Amino acid sequence: MRPPRWTTWLLRQVAEPDEVEDVLGDIEQLYRRRCTRRGRTVAVVLTFLEAVDLSRALFLARYDASDDETLSAAREARPSVLDFKLGLRMLRRYPGLTVVAVVSIAFAITLGATNLEYNTAFLYPRLPFAEGDRIVELRRWDLSDTRLLPTTTRDFIDWRAGLRSVGEVGAFRTVRRNLIRADGPAGSVVVAEMTAAAFEIARVPPVLGRGLLESDEVAGGADVLVLGHETWQTLFDADPGVIGTDVQVGAVRATVVGVMPPDFGWPWAHDVWVPLRLSEADPEAEPAALQVVARLGPGVSLRQASDELAAVERARHGGGEPGQSVRADVARYGRLPMPFSEAALAGLYFGALQIFVALMLLVCANVMLLLYARTSARETEIALRAALGASRARIVTQLFVESLVLAAVAATVGLCCAQLAMEWTAETLLELMAETASLDESPLPFWQGSGLSGATVVWAGILTTLGAALAGIVPALKVTGPGLHPRLQRAGSGRYGLEFGALWTAVIVIQIAVTVAFVPLGIGAGMGTALIDETPFGFAAEEYLTAEVSADGDLTAIRDAMRGASRPAGTSLDASTRRLADRLSEDPTVRAVTRLGHLPGAPHPRRWIEVHPVGREPPNRRRVQVSSVDSNSFTALGVSMVAGRDFDGSDRETGDAVVIVNEEFVRIVLGGRSAIGRTLSYTRRGGGAAAEADTAPRYRIIGVVRQIAMSTSTIHAPVEGAGIYHLLDADASAPIRMVLHTSTDPTSYAPRLHATSRDLDPTLQLQRIRPMDQSTWALRRASETWFTILSAAGAVAAILSLAGIFAVTSFTVSRRTRDIGVRVALGADPRRIVRAVFRRALNQVGMGIGGGVVLLGVFMWMYHVNYGYRLTQDHLGLLLLYLAIVPLVCLGACVAPMTRALSVQPAEALRADG
């Protein structure tokens, strides 16, 4: 139970070194008490306010005690309390503006801060250690299917001996064990078996005893362990005399030699550390994969370290490449595993950052528009203040403070919402990752809390302040500019000189364009969710029970499996699951049993293929879905073949490269032509070189199966149902999906499935046992999340656009009351007056829609390139309907000002003119 990270970060920044522990202790004590008494959400909000108050007090204490001349000058120049009071009064006086501004800024901050937090966490993780950004991981990639290869003991030993650009090189692996005290409670803990060098990389000293030492790694030495703070508190009641205690860790009896400080879970989310004892004499004997970590040497870049690792790999493979598609690299530790270059990752990160900045700019521009309208309405007051001697700087400061107060209120609301959004997304993420990954350790590392980091809060604060400056100072400078005195003279006669210029037109046009582009994306995501709900399985999916089967509870083995390592022959997952299938099929209540690589309706891998042309056919490349099935799968699912034949036992024995395609494949890829006997191969996007195409394995199509569901949609867009089925490989990577057709309710069979599996092979792990029609759950949840985000973005953009249009037209009407009065007095046609007044709004709406269509076109092109999305006739019809409605809604915002314009009484308008 820790207070939000950014509160502690904030206090660390302002407190003197000797005050830090004291202040953080206070905050933690109060936070825990509030959590217990008033719940977590209230505790987070109150702790935030407390931390801000305490930071302010600490800062002012240092600030007032300082003799620095710059600070003295700043003390003289700071705005008065009255300015802030006036700012608060303005919030009450213009409630409409306050609500629109607060909602929009708060939304921008919520979205931006959450986005930034996760991007930073996954791409530039901030390990809470000294020079944590210099900690790296050494990895090998198989680029052919973008997966990490397992790192063996041999790899580790060779890398450690060969690398000079990194300092300490260490290795670890993760296991889950029971930790049992002789005279106390027991618990399941995540254990890091790690080398002393890997432990040292964190450079964090224990609070009690010692850490792991090299001498602990010697085979046959005393077994020792280091406890995490939480484990020490929960299982040992924070006993200060714990050092030297003997405990049972799994099958090993070990002595506690140290306790680590709070919030330390290096390298991921570990509770306990034990020495890793590798068989250096026989490295090939090591069964499980390692993770290798290191610290970059002084002045060494990631690129240099990667180059050196590549050279070491070449040397290990006799001067050649380790394999055509294998690449070793050095990446920042904790980063989401992606085989991208640093430049590509930086592009990704700064792209996300730019979205945040662009969103804030857009929102601030809108608030600026509204503030400008408000400032214009106060032109007389400002001019009078100037006449009474207020300097331009003083007036600008006051107007800036007013916008700052507005932005600060919005930012506070936004940060609280962002905190809640972080908790929501972390929960959703954990749920989704638990659904899609086989690891039973935390998917989030120890340094990634569910709260906002201090850096994000500061970043949001800076942007808010800049936004407030932009929204407050620009209108203020414009109003207090050189034309102030002539306007002061006109103010006396009720005339005004301010106008909305090209800048404001651009702001409104951009907002309309964003509304036009975002709303269809939101609708698209919603349609995607509906599509997932209505997945046409093509067979009675609800009659089948499914289970994901992997082997061995050991996390490292599971991770190996995830990375594609196969188990030794005879004990392979393939053999074990086949035996399980055979045993289950003996049960008379089981009608059929089969195994699948992916469940119908659940996400499938998508790969580019090339169907080899026959005669003068042009090369045919397409992205299709890929799955693997057993030789009896289609029969078990009750799905018939449309043409050709099903897989049979001989296909596996002969090892022929044969595939079956579905009906959509024939329709979309082959244009309805016969598929039987055609050959295809996998290729890169857009196709490889001719030579490469020749060397790639060729697969012969032996049959066409009736269409059953593969993925119907990604979270972004619907996907085509064209698919290929391979025969399930004997080296299949975990997990394999076991599918049972029972004569009873499938859910009621789950306990028997568990029991049969346990009897047959206790190392088999069965997860996510459920009826097959629930296989779309994870995708649906992800799609819903995406829909929520896009819809909220579209709704806020729409509110902003309409508020902007309303502000401009209202402003125009109020400025032109006299003109309208004169025209009405002279007998002008009301339609001409409406046209004259609203010509500008019409132009803006027209330009906005044009820009939005272009933007939408760009998005759709990106969807096409990345997800293979194609605009269907139905979608086009909906889009045109939407584009027809947008101008009507936009012009709806003009109705109130228009009514006001037409009700202007000539006599009153001319009387006001004096």
Added chain:
Amino acid sequence: MSTRSLADFELLVMLAAIRLGGDAAYTVSIGDEISTRTGRPVRRANVFTALQRLERKGLITTRLGERLPERGGRPPRLVTVTTQGLLAVRTTTGAIQAMMDDLDLVEDVG
């Protein structure tokens, strides 16, 4: 040596510290004590800065206590009132008492 007198909030902090004693008086407990006894909400920031001010004036001294689990294993900074601090409390309360002598507040307010 002239004895300092204390401001309103400083006096409350000093009295709370005296009540709690040197082994239990620190920012959170002092704030709690004042809230409980006076019924007024107390901002920890004010307690913190008041303690800093009082320490600068030499009216209290501070030291780190034992690590407490409810503080995430962090030690509180315990407050001890110095002799000079006790004198300041006595002077301030004496002044208040002197000003209140012979005043019938109930009658005056009524």
